[in-house]
Amino acid sequence: MSTPNERELVEFGERLSRYRKIAPRPEFRAELRSSLLAGPVSLESPRASRLGWSRVFAVRPALAAIFILVLLATAGGVAAASSLPGDPAYGLKRAVEEVQVTLTSDDIVRLDTLVTQSDRRLADLETLVARRSSAIGFGTDEYAAAAVRVDDVLGRVVASPASSQRDAALARASAASTDHLARLEALATRLPEAAQRGIQRAIEVQQRVHGKSNLAPGRSGIPIAPTPGRGGPPSGVPGRP
Amino acid sequence: MGTPELNDPDASSDKQVDEQDLARRAASGDRRAFAALYDRHVDAVYRYAYFRLRIDAEAEDVTSEVFHRALLAMPRFEPRRPFLAFLYTIARNVVTDRIRRERPQASFEDALAHPSDVPGPEELASASDDVRRLRSAVARLTTLQQEVIVLRYLEGRSTKETAVVIGKPESTIRGIQMRALAALRDLLGDLSP
Numbered sequence: 001m002s003t004p005n006e007r008e009l010v011e012f013g014e015r016l017s018r019y020r021k022i023a024p025r026p027e028f029r030a031e032l033r034s035s036l037l038a039g040p041v042s043l044e045s046p047r048a049s050r051l052g053w054s055r056v057f058a059v060r061p062a063l064a065a066i067f068i069l070v071l072l073a074t075a076g077g078v079a080a081a082s083s084l085p086g087d088p089a090y091g092l093k094r095a096v097e098e099v100q101v102t103l104t105s106d107d108i109v110r111l112d113t114l115v116t117q118s119d120r121r122l123a124d125l126e127t128l129v130a131r132r133s134s135a136i137g138f139g140t141d142e143y144a145a146a147a148v149r150v151d152d153v154l155g156r157v158v159a160s161p162a163s164s165q166r167d168a169a170l171a172r173a174s175a176a177s178t179d180h181l182a183r184l185e186a187l188a189t190r191l192p193e194a195a196q197r198g199i200q201r202a203i204e205v206q207q208r209v210h211g212k213s214n215l216a217p218g219r220s221g222i223p224i225a226p227t228p229g230r231g232g233p234p235s236g237v238p239g240r241p
Numbered sequence: 242m243g244t245p246e247l248n249d250p251d252a253s254s255d256k257q258v259d260e261q262d263l264a265r266r267a268a269s270g271d272r273r274a275f276a277a278l279y280d281r282h283v284d285a286v287y288r289y290a291y292f293r294l295r296i297d298a299e300a301e302d303v304t305s306e307v308f309h310r311a312l313l314a315m316p317r318f319e320p321r322r323p324f325l326a327f328l329y330t331i332a333r334n335v336v337t338d339r340i341r342r343e344r345p346q347a348s349f350e351d352a353l354a355h356p357s358d359v360p361g362p363e364e365l366a367s368a369s370d371d372v373r374r375l376r377s378a379v380a381r382l383t384t385l386q387q388e389v390i391v392l393r394y395l396e397g398r399s400t401k402e403t404a405v406v407i408g409k410p411e412s413t414i415r416g417i418q419m420r421a422l423a424a425l426r427d428l429l430g431d432l433s434p
Contacts, residue, residue: 006419009419009422009423010422011421011427012425012426013390013393013394013418013422014394016375016390016394016425017393017394017395019292019372019375019395020288020395020396020397022287022288022291022292022372022395023284023287024283024284024287024300024301024304025301028304029283032279032283032304032305032308033276033279033283035309036272036274036275036279036308036309037273038278045383058379068295085270085271086266086269087269088269089269090269091268091269091270091316094270116360125313130259134273134309137273138271138272138273138274141272141273142272145272166377240325
């Protein structure tokens with residue numbers, strides 16, 4: 001049994017419920033949502049050890065490289081390498097790719113790495129579409145996020161001083177974006193309605209990448225060399241390492 | 242908001258299974274699933290920060306940090322655990338760190354004496370007088386009392402749910418709750434119905 005004083009306090013507490021309507025600004029809510037969707041993936045492992053591997057990665061790139069090699073040599077690593085968006089091992093594959101980006105020495109190498117990764121995401125998406133997977137939406141988001149990261153680094157490479165390495169990397173990015181745009185247009189005709197918005201967004205990003213990679217000052221007549229891994233089968237195709 | 246889904250296995254079982262599925266997918270790297278969890282809980286996390294801190298921009302910073310930390314920690318998340326409890330736990334830590342870092346020993350009176358801590362014109366304009374009074378009064382409670390008031394009354398969580406988040410027995414939560422309500426009523430007077 002509550003005392004009269006307790007009842008009064010409970011009634012007072014119930015009157016506080018009128019303040020439950022407080023909500024964040026819609027602009028803030030939308031911005032945060034976008035950053036969560038487009039941001040880089042986690043490096044935290046499912047079972048964090050006492051050593052704090054993420055900290056080791058941050059200060060010892062060589063150890064991180066060894067970790068990747070060991071990981072890829074194990075059965076779990078093989079499973080992760082062939083995983084597709086939506087698979088349980090996919091997070092591990094992305095974590096490994098994230099380490100690969102972390103290990104790049106400069107923006108030019110980083111651009112090549114990210115272009116290669118966006119190639120993989122597109123190949124993954126094509127596999128998901130071919131399999132009529134329920135993870136097509138996720139695969140589209142993953143591709144779009146990869147393209148945004150290419151776009152970000154591309155901006156810095158375009159602004160960097162002209163050099164043969166820079167121009168070659170830009171030429172590869174340009175060739176990749178041409179290839180991607182054609183494949184995305186083909187995919188758009190086969191994607192379900194729910195994924196159309198995502199694919200259109202991805203096409204817009206690729207168009208931006210294409211325009212940017214062709215407009216770099218001082219760039220002309222660079223032969224287009226194929227990007228490592230570009231145009232190959234998706235990472236989820238059986239038999240692919 | 243205010244639904245009892247946080248820790249009651251019998252309540253809204255479809256929604257809970259759906260949430261567990263979303264959490265499982267988010268833990269495997271599906272950011273679309275994480276975005277769906279974000280859509281469900283961003284208001285609750287923001288409100289928690291809003292009433293624990295006094296400046297709107299700080300509440301946004303905390304909300305942002307909570308979800309980014311949660312995204313990083315997803316591979317370690319146990320999907321059977323209530324996702325909102327997981328978020329609240331992170332939010333508690335972020336708010337505590339922020340208060341400790343920015344105002345090491347400040348009382349509310351100290352805060353009033355420092356213009357940089359006082360809400361600016363935009364904040365003042367955006368919050369109605371009674372909301373500001375309530376935030377000021379909540380800030381004068383002890384940390385535990387603040388958490389209980391926010392979770393129980395401003396978020397509408399049950400005593401059981403609040404106990405899970407705070408990590409104390411329900412009986413202890415009830416005791417804190419009555420003392421917090423008494424202190425708050427002394428500070429605010431009776432709120433008009």
